[in-house]
Amino acid sequence: MPNQFVHTDSEQRSSVIYSTSNGKGGLFFPADYIPSDINGPIADETEDEGTSSSSDNLNRLNQQQGASAAAAGSQPKDTDEMQFLLGDDDADAHGSHNMHYQSIHESHHNNAPLLSPSSRPQQSFARRASMAKSLIDEERDLLMDNKLMDSNVRVRSRANSIVESMYGNAEPTDLDAASEIITTWNEAIDSGKQIESSFKRETTVIAFNALPLIFTFILQNSLSLxxxxxxxxLGTKELGGVTLGSMTANITGLAAIQGLCTCLDTLCAQAYGARNYHLVGVLVQRCAVITILAFLxxxxxxxxxxxxxLALVIPERELCALAAKYLRITALGVPGFVLFECGKRFLQCxxxxxxxxxxxxxxxxxxxLMNYVFVWNKSIGIGYLGAPLSVAITYWLMAIGLGLYAIFTSHQTNPMKCWHGLIxxxxxxxxxxxxxxxxxPGIIMVEAEFLGFEILTIFxxxxxxxxxxxxxIVSTVASLAYQVPFSISVSTSTRVANLIGASLYKSCIITCKVSLLLSFVCSSFNMMVIVTFRYQIAKMFSKEEDVVTLVIxxxxxxxxxxxxDAFNASTAGCLRGQGxxxxxxxxxxxxxxxxxIPLSYILTFILDMGVGGLWYGITGALIMMSICQGYAVFHGDxxxxMDAARNRNSEAARV
Structure with a gap:
């Protein structure tokens, strides 16, 4: 998902909590739970472990870059410029949000010049020229939408090419294009002109960012599906057993693991942003070891x-026995799941x-394929136990695959620079x-969601x-249908946060409205598909007539x-973007x-509405959530x- 403008700081980076059961996924942002002294322990730990500070690393980078420039016959303009160029270029390389860029926007919107008039144009461009090409192009597009730029100026190369142009190594047209965009943006902001987005632009951006997420979330969801x-x-009891086992595994193990690993989103991002690369590897290994020990x-x-x-809350003893078998086999793959979650954050930071x-x-x-072979193949199939065995093997394959990617990838970031051996x-x-x-807090929030669906399963x-x-079956269909609005929600939170970082709050309102509109379109499509194909969906999952009737x-x-459900996801994404x-x-x-949950209980057991009563109750909760969150989104200060976002960014800049 490309960055637009400037996102909130690394502390605000989200951890996507994927659902691997019949429940739904959610997002957890650790920013509001970070102690004010978070920066201290990271720095202290870095010194204790013998790694160099970010300033030392930066000095070495400056010396190396200065030597390279001298060899090429051209010197950087000054040391300070070289520092922020290297800092920004490195930030672009690893995808973190550009703090210098944020400070420039803050200066503009506070009507305070960042630099003296004589030095500002040159250094302002130098700082922002090292941004990713997509960021500059976003400014260009908005300037054109607001009729502040006539020509369709495009920057061909990425940040490295633009920076190289300062030393005479890139085409002048790239430098000129970026310079024109940045100068026009500065003039517009300084003159007090309003820069606003449009419904068309926000629809394009949100849809473009959400599309790859849809595939990712559906793939993750397909593991349980x-x-x-x-x-x-195989039968009704087997289906009940795998459902009970899967959800118990999530509520007592996998959800807690996912919540625990969210700490790496903050710690690793800050360590990497400070160029304490060795510390990134240490933190990931520490989290993995502690998580595995906690799971034993x-x-x-x-x-x-x-x-x-399970027999204490589930009346059917046979279901409890099947669920227990599922848990025993799945437990063999949980360490692989831990390594995958930690490795994913090792690369994401x-x-x-x-x-x-x-x-x-x-x-x-x-x-x-393994589910089909292990459950149904006449030669090597083992029936019911083939399902948890497939899940356990898949967890290990995911961890191994991620490790091989980190080792052998040709990505320019070279992730193995953060690996300095075992802890x-x-x-x-x-x-x-x-x-x-x-x-x-991440554990609590994730557990609260999974516990809610576990309670419905018990009901x-x-x-x-x-x-x-x-x-x-109904929960599985609900989880699958949720992936599209959830993807829009994630895209919305990123876009809103970016626009807030640029202090374009009027564009944020447009983004929120577009998000609601897209969610309505997607939910209408989901609703039509579910109603139209309800008979086929029910029979696709079960051959038992009684089960099929209940599902229909x-x-x-x-x-x-x-x-x-979609309205709730959209408004939640807006709130996350607002911080x-x-x-x-x-x-x-x-x-x-x-x-x-209380309404589900009343409708199901007191009014005898059966499985339908469970979902009427959840619908009531979603209606309340949608109304309250929608009001909060559009009636916030x-x-x-924006002040809160600037404060968070100022704190991150001191890391």
Whole structure:
């Protein structure tokens, strides 16, 4: 997903929590939970571990660059310029958000000149010329939309070519194009002209950014979908067992692992931004080791006590036995899942976001093939146990694939520069309190969501085995349908945050409206597909007539829910982009646990509405969430939102 303008700082970087069960995915931003002294421990730890400080690294880079320039017969204009050029160019290389660029925009909007009149044009261009080409092109497009630039100026090369042009190595047209865009933007801002986006532009940007995310999320979701689809044809009890086992694995293990790993989004991004590359590798290994050690007691419970514990809340003892078998096999793959989650963040903090998608493109089809072979093949198939075995193997393949990518990739960032061997024993538990301090809110938020769907599964198990199987199928369809509006939500949060970083709050309002419109279009399409093909969907997952009947009766309710599910996702994305995710979190918890689950219980057991009652209750919660979040998005104090973003960026700049 390309950057536009300037996003909020690395502390605000999101961790996408993918759903690997029948639940839905969510986003967790650690920014609001970061202690004010977060920068201190990172710096102190870096010094203790013998790594050089960012200033030392920068000095060495300056010396190297100065020597290179001298050899080429051209000297940089001054040391300060060389520092921010190297800093910005490095930031572009690893995809972090450009702090110098933010400071320039802040200076413009505060009517305070960044530099003296004599030096400002030259150094302002030098700083911003090292941005990614896409950032400059975004300014060009907006200037043209606002009729502030007549010609269709385009910058052919990326940042390195523009910087090289300062030393006479690139075509002058690239330099001229970037210079014209930047100068025009500066003049527009300084003169007080309003730069606003348009509905057409925001629709294009959000759709363009959301498209690849849709494929990524669907691939991730397909891991659980393949297991449910393959087992559903074995029988009703097997489908109930895999559903109960999968959701129990998520609520007691995988969700906590995902939440714990969110601390790396902050710690690794800050360490990399400070050029403490060795520390990045240390943090990733520390998180992996601590997470695996924390999971060992859970693994023991899965192996020894899961059936007995499930029997306390699930009336069907056979379902508990099947779920326990699922947990025992899945536990073998959890360490691979931990390594994948940590490895994904190891690459993401360096700006390599496509690696996990590439791995999923390979592993998701393999997972589906293994499910078919291990469950149904007459020669080597093992029936029900083939589903969890496929999941366990897939987790390890994902981890191995990500490791091979990091080692052998030809990516210009060279991710292995952050790997300096295995972590020392004394470093494993160093500053672990800080890691847990950042991860704990993520664990709570993720667990709250998965726990909600686990409760619905428990409710369904108390109706009948057929109801549990039907609930599994409807949940799977709901999760799959959610991936499109969720992708729009992620794209929206990034775009809104970028526009807030550029202090273009009026464009943010347009973006939020476009997001709601796109979500309505997608939810309408989902609703039409679910209603039209409800018979085919039900029979595709099960051959049991009673189960099929229950699914067919519940799918129209799910179709109606799509409107509010998408609206909720869109407004949540807007709040995240505004940096007000706490508001969304509070609304989510209140609506889900004070309205949705109680209403589901009343409708299902007191009014005897069956599986449909479960989804009527969730729909009620989503309606409340949509109304409250929509009001919060469009009635916020935009000046306060922009000030908060600037404060976060100022704190990040001191890292």
């Amino acid at each position: 393949a297991s449910i689809f393959s087992v559903s044809h 007691p859970i693994m023991y419970i899965w192996w020894s006590w899961s059936e007995a514990l 360096q700006g390599i976001f496509h690696a996990s998608t590439i791995i999923l493109f390979a592993c998701a089809p393999l997972n589906a 020392k024993r004394k470093q494993i538990f160093k500053n672990w309190q800080k890691m847990f301090g950042l991860a704990l 369904a198990s108390h109706i009948s085995t057929d109801a549990l199987a039907a609930q599994s 009766s519940a799918l129209p309710i799910l179709a109606f829910m799509q409107l509010f 007000r995710q706490k508001i969304g979190g509070y609304i989510n918890l209140f609506a889900f646990y004070c309205i949705g 935009w000046q306060q939102i």
